[in-house]
Amino acid sequence: QHAAQRGVRWERYNPADSDETNWHLSLLGELDAAMATGQLWNAYQPKLDLASGRVIGAEALVRWLHPVRGPIAPDSFIPLVESAGRARDLTIHVLGQALEDARGWEEAGHRLSVAVNVSATLLADHEFIEVVRQALVTSPIPTDRITIEVTESAAMASPERAIAALESWRSLGIAISIDDYGTGQSSLGYLQKLPARELKIDRSFVQTVATDQRNAIMVRSTIALAHELGMKVVAEGIEDEACLQALAAMGCDTGQGYHIAKPMPANAMREYLTERPEAVAA
Numbered sequence: 001q002h003a004a005q006r007g008v009r010w011e012r013y014n015p016a017d018s019d020e021t022n023w024h025l026s027l028l029g030e031l032d033a034a035m036a037t038g039q040l041w042n043a044y045q046p047k048l049d050l051a052s053g054r055v056i057g058a059e060a061l062v063r064w065l066h067p068v069r070g071p072i073a074p075d076s077f078i079p080l081v082e083s084a085g086r087a088r089d090l091t092i093h094v095l096g097q098a099l100e101d102a103r104g105w106e107e108a109g110h111r112l113s114v115a116v117n118v119s120a121t122l123l124a125d126h127e128f129i130e131v132v133r134q135a136l137v138t139s140p141i142p143t144d145r146i147t148i149e150v151t152e153s154a155a156m157a158s159p160e161r162a163i164a165a166l167e168s169w170r171s172l173g174i175a176i177s178i179d180d181y182g183t184g185q186s187s188l189g190y191l192q193k194l195p196a197r198e199l200k201i202d203r204s205f206v207q208t209v210a211t212d213q214r215n216a217i218m219v220r221s222t223i224a225l226a227h228e229l230g231m232k233v234v235a236e237g238i239e240d241e242a243c244l245q246a247l248a249a250m251g252c253d254t255g256q257g258y259h260i261a262k263p264m265p266a267n268a269m270r271e272y273l274t275e276r277p278e279a280v281a282a
């Protein structure tokens with residue numbers, strides 16, 4: 001927030017500002033309108049149970065379809081939103097939309113878990129936790145079918161604080177997934193303390209699992225370790241059948257990736273669920 005405030009002031013006193021800063025400031029200025037008008041929308045990527053082939057969940061991945069600039073990827077606007085102190089508002093918007101869409105799937109007879117990505121800055125944000133607690137009261141799905149995905153590096157930034165924060169999330173009944181696992185240098189000592197239900201192996205390790213023997217060894221032992229610690233394992237970024245088969249053979253619980261399905265709008269997700277005989281129907 002402070003950095004952004006400084007940025008705004010600097011912008012005022014320096015008319016010859018860089019194009020990039022102008023672009024960032026104008027995007028931020030449009031955030032509320034974008035949320036209100038549906039320019040910011042949730043895509044959903046299915047999470048598949050690898051043993052049964054059933055869809056067990058969907059991850060919400062926010063999209064910004066800008067009327068002038070076209071689609072803007074989350075990797076380029078989320079850091080901006082975070083540094084302007086708007087991560088809370090954006091995430092509440094994404095979660096609210098995800099629960100609404102979950103209601104639609106539920107009414108169509110599909111019992112899914114719904115996962116939302118949560119920025120590091122929100123992990124210990126009491127106001128955010130309070131808003132989520134309120135949202136849970138009217139949730140169309142039970143709380144234990146709601147997951148927050150927190151990156152390993154977010155959880156690592158300040159381990160003791162993160163563990164305490166994750167405990168408070170868990171006490172709400174929400175499941176925790178450690179996203180992009182393997183990229184954040186967490187220690188074995190830390191991993192065993194994490195109150196997470198799920199480890200999500202980063203796609204950089206997933207993608208070479210069928211072709212790189214040494215990497216396969218690492219992934220196989222990570223799966224075993226997570227299972228020993230009572231966690232499920234998700235592989236993200238599965239792009240081909242060989243990779244899918246290798247992970248299934250290693251006992252990886254859940255898979256996600258373009259080879260299974262790309263992120264899609266909520267109504268397409270509903271069709272996807274209907275067309276798949278494997279999909280879990282209530």
Ligand code: C2E
Pocket residue numbers: 045060061062073074075078091094116117118119149179180203236237238239256257258259263
């Ligand atoms: P993530 O949570 O690790 O999400 C996975 C990203 O990989 C998504 O990119 C997804 O579209 C992409 N992906 C899925 N399958 C494949 C595949 O088979 N191959 C490849 N190459 N990529 C695949 P996306 O949607 O661009 O999101 C990027 C990141 O932005 C996410 O990484 C997440 O960290 C962040 N993000 C997205 N939505 C939100 C949000 O609502 N809040 C926050 N805080 N972060 C979000």
Ligand code: MG
Pocket residue numbers: 059117149179
């Ligand atoms: Mg994620």
Ligand code: MG
Pocket residue numbers: 179180200202236
């Ligand atoms: Mg990830």
Ligand code: MG
Pocket residue numbers: 180
């Ligand atoms: Mg990622």
